Amino acid sequence: METRSQWGTRAGFILAAVGSAIGLGNIWRFPAVAYDNGGGAFFIPYLIALLTAGIPILIMEYALGHKYRGSAPLTFRKINKHYEWLGWWQVFISFVISTYYAVIVAWAIYYAYYSLTLAWGTDTQAFLFENYLQVVPAGEVGSLVPSVLFPLIIVWLVALFVLFRGVKKGIEIANRIFIPTLVIIFLIIVIRAITLEGAVLGLQAFFEPNWDKIFSGEVWVAAYGQIFFSLSIAFAIMITYASYLPKKSDITNNGFIVGLGNSSFELLAGIGVFAALGFMATVSGTSVNDVVAGGIGLAFVVFPQIINEFPFWNEFFGFLFFASLVLAGITSLISIMETYIAGLSDKFGISRSKAVLFGGGVAALVSLLFATQGGVNFLDAVDYFINQFGVAVAGLIEVIVIAWFLRKVTNLQEHANAISDIRLGLWWKLCLWIITPIILGYMLYDLLRTNVLKLFDTETGNYEGYSDAFIMYSGWSVAIGAIVLGIVVALFKWTNRSVLEKEDE
Template sequence: MENRQQWGTRSGFIFAAVGSAVGLGNIWRFPYTAYENGGGAFFLPYLFALLTTGLSILALEFALGHRHRGSAPLTFFRIHRRSEFIGWWQVLVAFTIATYYSLIIAWSMSYTYFSFTQAWGKDTEGFLFNSYLHIAKNPGEFGGLVPGVLLPLAIVWIVTLGVAFKGVKKGIEVMNRIFIPALIIMFLIIVIRAITLEGATEGLNAFFQPQWDRILDGKVWVAAYGQIFFSLSVAFGIMITYSSYLPKSSDTTNNAFIAGFANSGFELLAGIGVFAALGFMAHNLQVPVDKVASAGVGLAFVVFPQIINELPFSSLFGVLFFLSLTLAGLTSLISIVEVVFSAVAEKFGISRNKAIAITGSIAVAISLVYATRGGLMFLDVVDYFVNNIGLIVLALLEVATIALVLRRLDVYKDHANKVSDMKLGMLWKISLLIITPIILSYMMIDNIRQNLQENYGQYPTEFVVTYGWALLAGMFIVAVLISFRKWGNQEVSEEKKERGVS
């Protein structure tokens, strides 16, 4: 087994952690979530969720990886051999997300190119679904590969695997040192331009105007916790893996707070830019902002091209926006696949490069499913079930196992406090023992209940069962089966030494 790699500098690790957290969801999910859940009033539950759950789990995962110095499965194995399956479930979730996340980055890359000539024309919705993606009519229908998606998809995987082959210090760290500052500079330019547009004030008022009557609505608080949870890259195994590359004397708690607040800062910046632009569009169309506000694929690839069409120097604005999406996506994708590569190399005792070659090839092959005419519908269902049910269950399982079942919070609190200037205390323990399990349990039960009552997206039952429920069950079964395979002697001896086993 090769020696474990390390970050070159603390700032390199922070850039990487921020790069993982700052992704597509910051740009196209947060602004609309805030607007839909009370506007300015949403920031109160959002901040509470960040302080009680987001930073608490982030600090826990940094301490886990730093103390046990292994991938997610190896870390959980060293915590307790019977909890190893949690780490493998995280690996499989990360692997699954990587296979379709790469497609969204490929679309962003294509639209960066389209921006030079506004190739989408006036009918941006028709261009996306018909001219570009050639969407199939029926869910579950593959319909053949879409040629226009293949080249950008190949570039995405070449960049991602190329960075991975270069390693932690020379690959991931160097890439994030370039991409994150570039992303921030480009998005600042977008925001400055957006807030100077006619009608921008109307959009910003819609975004920030507090609806205080919504504060007592439980759904608003659940939305706040959901946004924090999804945007910080927790329960993927990412932060456990990244923190395992830190030197032994590294400050973990301060790093967690820096990464957490940097992520939220970028979300706020994205909200300002997005709603200033939506205000401009609403002003031009002479309609209220709520008539043009949207989220997800529709916001990025339908609404924003419409906005870009109306702007002076539209090509520049379009290139900056879609290149920002591309960079944000790449930094997240590289962190996601690192979870897989690290785990496979350690479990099966093979070199890092061999693990990248094998698992990377499989991921590329599976991603072609989403490059078909039916790919968007496959992506929609898989993404929903993995994120809204799979990750919630995983986060609950992670926290409950460590805090409630094994009762090891004091171990990780002491470890973090030993190397960190900022100390974890009783509030951190209360969050992980009480607040976080309650919130996650409610989110899990409510999501499952809703999906048992009505199929997500009104898709056919067979389609939802096959690519939603069955996929989640399959990942769980595979995770348990892999955990039965023995580790190498080095891992076993280290686990026994740490747990005091002779």
């Protein structure tokens, strides 16, 4: 008898999976990555990366979760007890990400409020770092910043409420509301952006192909990296979400829908962002290249500047932009948190409510560090190391373990084909056996090589020139700590033995 929670409908699962994939990175990371790596020419390696790594791994994780009916730790434990640690490693990566991701969503909430009066003024960079975040030198913690703390409390209350409600009544219903709302809001933003003066200039810069760059290895690494990070692969999310699917679910089709849906939103974000950047370049009398930015700088410095220059309804469109960040962020946060809630419940046999209270409560307490005056520095270092040396490495090891060591590719293919309209063929096997491991391996090599070269770029030789001590305890220790904790928790005995004794679906 099926006792595990289930999605109410296929659409509910797809919206939740799309909600997890569509996050802040789609809006503020993809446009800048595409522009810096050949513009229109970048879409060729990007599409190839989607078809040879993104969707194949996505389908693999769906098949894993659906077949073994469990969170990532339970799934790997059922496959082979010696690899349970890999699932917990992914869970702890998600835990770390959730602690600072919630803080960025909190910033977006307060900036939505600021947009109503354009309170950030003309010097938006100084306002962000000096007035709003009240930043102190790296390594110092400082005091809690009330304007970050209060919206952060709201973020946690919303996320915990949704998760308390469960999979069907909580996560599914939330995504049925948030994702369509996000798409509508962003469509309004894009339509307005492309009608601005200079929008064509920005779109030309975004889509104009630089064919010389397509032969650069760095561009291909960037394409695979963007696909890998944007699809929530190796976060334990998709394995967990797929474990809630009914027995008869079209796994392969779902993988294509979610993968293509995520990429479509990224393209939409690129159009909206670069149309706005073209407008900014026009009114300021500079080139698009001079105003291009990514990450926090794009969202909280450049976009407020753009909103200031809007000919009318500045406050309204400012509010819509930051509301879109809030919606994209909260759906991703909920999916990230579900990984450790499901893991705790599966292993220790505690109720969902207790798992939400414990896992979410600890994450909320840790997140207070990022709500301090020194929080943005800690956030910057933790984000870089947990993504670059956590997610990327975990993804590579996951594929190698499943494809090479455990040789489960054929088994998973048979499982997916038995319930899916689109049958997986040799291309899927080749992607997981050869293409993806080689590409991810090269990405890791390139990452390590690049970081070695950085030793000569700054006084300290560290990322962004941070001190050795700061990088050690806020960077390397976090990335290494995630895998160490994963191994430690895997050593604990399973309190909830019943989930291990169930036959595989």
